[in-house]
Amino acid sequence: MRRPEEEAVQADAYLEGLLARIPTGPLPLADVAPEALDPDLRRAVDLLRATLVRFHPSFRFEESLAARLRAEALPGATEGTLVPFPANAATTAVPALSTPRGRGPLLVGGAIASGFSLAGAALVAWRLARPSSPFARAVRAAHRARRRTAIGRGAAIAARLRREDLA
Amino acid sequence: MPFDVDRAAVEDARRDPRRFEALYRRYVAQVYSFALYELRDAHAAEDVTEQVFLRALAGLPRFEERDVDGAGTFRVWLFRIARNTISNERRRLRRHPTGPLELAELVPAAQDVASEVVQRDAAARAWKVIQGLPADRRRALVLRFVHELPTAEIAAILGRSEGAVRVLIHRALRAVADELGRGAGRGRPA
Numbered sequence: 429m430r431r432p433e434e435e436a437v438q439a440d441a442y443l444e445g446l447l448a449r450i451p452t453g454p455l456p457l458a459d460v461a462p463e464a465l466d467p468d469l470r471r472a473v474d475l476l477r478a479t480l481v482r483f484h485p486s487f488r489f490e491e492s493l494a495a496r497l498r499a500e501a502l503p504g505a506t507e508g509t510l511v512p513f514p515a516n517a518a519t520t521a522v523p524a525l526s527t528p529r530g531r532g533p534l535l536v537g538g539a540i541a542s543g544f545s546l547a548g549a550a551l552v553a554w555r556l557a558r559p560s561s562p563f564a565r566a567v568r569a570a571h572r573a574r575r576r577t578a579i580g581r582g583a584a585i586a587a588r589l590r591r592e593d594l595a
Numbered sequence: 596m597p598f599d600v601d602r603a604a605v606e607d608a609r610r611d612p613r614r615f616e617a618l619y620r621r622y623v624a625q626v627y628s629f630a631l632y633e634l635r636d637a638h639a640a641e642d643v644t645e646q647v648f649l650r651a652l653a654g655l656p657r658f659e660e661r662d663v664d665g666a667g668t669f670r671v672w673l674f675r676i677a678r679n680t681i682s683n684e685r686r687r688l689r690r691h692p693t694g695p696l697e698l699a700e701l702v703p704a705a706q707d708v709a710s711e712v713v714q715r716d717a718a719a720r721a722w723k724v725i726q727g728l729p730a731d732r733r734r735a736l737v738l739r740f741v742h743e744l745p746t747a748e749i750a751a752i753l754g755r756s757e758g759a760v761r762v763l764i765h766r767a768l769r770a771v772a773d774e775l776g777r778g779a780g781r782g783r784p785a
Contacts, residue, residue, distance in 0.1 A: 433758070436765030440746060443764075447743045468772035472721070476771065479718040480740040485627040489641050493648060497619055500652055501612035 438465050439473065446477050599660050601669040608655055615652050618669065623648070625742050626677050632737045633681045634688065635726075643684050647677045667751070670744075674752045678734065685730075717775055724774045728767055731755070735763040 442465050465473075484490075599605070604621070607614040626647050630640035651673055661667025725733055731753055738749045750760045 432765060433762065436761040439765050439768055440761045443739065466772070468776045469768055472768045472772035472775055475714070475717055475721055475775065476736070476740050476768075479714065479721070480632075480737065482624055482628045482741050483631050484624045485641060485644060489644075490623055493623070493645050494616060494619060496645070497615060497648060497652055498613060500649065501615055 435466065435469070439469055442470065443473055443477075446473065599668040599670075602660065605655070605658065605660070605669050612652060612655070615655065618651075618673075619648055622670070622673055626673065628741055629674065629677055629737060630681055630684075632741060633734070634684060636688070639684055639688060643677065643680050646680050647673065650676050650680070668748070671748050671751045674738070674744075674748075678752060682730075720774050721771045724771050725767070728770060732763045732767040732770075735760050736767040739764055 601618060601621070604614070604617045608618055623644065627640055627644045630643040630647075631637065634640050634643065654676070658669065658672050659667070660669070725736060728736070734753060735749055738744045738752065739746075744752075746757045746760050746764075750757045753760065753763075755763070
């Protein structure tokens with residue numbers, strides 16, 4: 429019976445021989461004779477060599493952690509950066525938001541007028557875009573005829589009254 | 596030839612922390628895989644990986660390379676951070692246990708279907724044994740087989756002597772071999 433320490437050294441040498449060769453599977457061993465090692469132990473080594481593989485994290489995780497590390501690696505990333513607010517508004521490139529007094533009503537009036545103009549333009553455009561239907565044309569013709577009839581009737585009554593006055 | 600293969604990258608990263616990405620890309624799969632074998636949960640492994648690299652980035656100015664048989668390299672230092680982070684995570688998971696990941700299911704399929712079935716069965720039994728091993732034996736085994744680290748580096752990561760690491764791995768292998776032998780015995784006709 430071999431001593432465990434001796435067998436451990438043999439197993440280590442056998443494994444070293446396996447790891448020195450890149451491909452997995454049946455391996456010709458020159459460094460350590462396979463029969464020098466217990467067959468069960470050798471089988472265990474071969475199995476673990478073939479099945480204990482290295483796992484890779486997902487691409488998404490790897491890239492997200494890379495981005496986080498890049499952010500952490502930026503100078504002053506852990507402390508945070510304070511940007512001083514400009515004390516003098518005149519030195520900033522941002523235009524001032526305050527308006528001169530008296531301009532407000534003018535602006536409101538302009539906006540209302542502009543609104544009406546837009547609404548009118550929209551109505552005209554809508555009317556022009558809609559071709560008149562036969563029904564609409566008939567309604568307008570009837571309306572015109574009634575006006576003409578009313579005017580004619582009024583003119584006849586006026587002429588009769590004039591004739592009566594003359595008589 | 597430099598003692599630590601990562602020396603140039605480490606010096607770059609010290610000068611400009613944005614260069615740390617090169618070290619990250621080189622070791623992210625190893626750290627993640629180490630965590631996954633230990634925690635058997637993809638999300639927990641991702642959490643640990645993130646913590647490890649954030650700690651490494653923050654602690655890089657304090658890292659000191661020491662020429663003691665490969666024991667003071669950046670990789671050893673990184674794996675020590677990983678080992679400590681995983682230990683903390685395992686303690687946390689014991690308080691909030693989650694479902695285990697069956698790593699044998701993820702083993703790449705072999706070409707031959709019959710041998711694949713046999714291999715998967717053997718791998719599943721081996722993995723069951725590995726799960727039940729004491730933490731140091733399991734870690735030594737994973738670092739040796741998955742990450743192919745030399746015994747000296749594993750010794751430095753685990754804080755043991757090289758001889759002790761060889762014995763840890765041997766005992767782990769013996770446990771797996773015994774289980775495989777029992778399985779083969781069950782398969783044989785009486």
